[in-house]
Amino acid sequence: MELVQEAPYRFRIEPTGAMRVPGVVFASRELLGSAENAIDQVANVAALPGVVRASYAMPDIHWGYGFAIGGVAATDPQQGGVVSPGGVGFDISCGVRLMASDIDASDLEPVLEKLMDGLDPVIPRGMGKGAVWRLSGRRELTGILTGGSRYAVEHGHGNERDLLRCEDAGAVADADPDHVGERALERGAGQVGSLGSGNHFLEVQRVGEIYDRQVAEAFGLRNGQICVMIHCGSRGLGHQVCTDHVRAMERRMERYGIQVPDRQLACAPVDSAEGRAYLGAMAAAANYGRANRQLLAQAARQVFQRIAGARLDLVYDVSHNLAKLEEHAVDGERRRLCVHRKGATRALPPGHPDLPPDLRDAGQPVLIPGTMGTSSYVLVGMPGGPAFASACHGAGRVQSRHQAARGVDGRRLRATLEEQGIAVRPSSWRGLAEEAPEAYKDVSAVIEASEGAGLCRKVARLLPVGVVKG
């Protein structure tokens, strides 16, 4: 695949074959080196019906199911535009929540081990079982699917201010639980309020550097402050929703006359029975993911209050796996588009009407989880963002899970991290090894490219203090 550099952090794939628009990859040469198969996927996405302007990829691009992880693509429903579950990913509404405490790292230090021991049993994680919330029945699950974080808050898990700081005020509209299948409901019933596994975590962090004092202040962040970051998604429920709707779309594509270069790009017109069914089920799974983060946040708050006498205020909660109907200017014209972000974070610019009043001047917090040994970042959306108000979402893998598990010993990794003063509470040694920092790209290089490409701006760097690993 030929990539032509057109700006310092911007590469272009000219449309060839079935491509309807060009591909645009925001990255440095170094970051591109490990993403060859994923670049082919960017070109494949450019062939989707109704795709607008370009098929984009963020600097943390790596290979994924159908779409690359780090992919952004918008389609126009009025021009036969499609929605594709592969453009959202299996972990629907996987995302990040950041809370800021009212204590500094030096205040926490004497009780850190106690705090970690307090979090350990109350943050359910690992494959399969365990959840903060035991549901009374299906009606409660339906409430979560339509109400998201709002439902959790209404039932005593959090406060009204939390909702102001959640994307979509805590719940995606137009969720349709009727299109969430029986199997998905069964899988979801016992996992409400759980981290899961893989790269999911709850981290105690310290603000290590401030890049933009004014915006950091608006976000409630200052140097030395203790924060909590939660990264998790919609567990087995979201996974099953994706599986079910990919199958349903595969069966109908021929009748819609849709051809795609890769079977994994199964899709349906946004304005079709299958498209609407998926979007309704996806929104329901997204709300499950948001309630999940709300419940875990509340569990962490109780431990922080009890052991450190500290309060945790929500900075923001945002998804990086979602498709949304949004208005964007295309060639000077406002159009309603279906924006797929898969491993890409929405990054609204200052002044955007969807921001809460106290963040409107600053812009949307963009939360980027790094890896255990390195750092995470808080960014902010930029005016005139080049990719439908999107930015990167993490470091991006360079080693497969298998590779990492072969090359890293989990116990030794924990010892190394503890030597660096990072407390670790893993759920499995293999899982920990798979998430070793060396399995990922350098998150700082990803951030530098994201900023250099004009996708976002740096606000603060967060350093790990304690890791509760899924």
Add this chain to the structure above:
DNA sequence: ATGTGC
């Protein structure tokens, strides 16, 4: 990511 595999 995922009761890690048709």
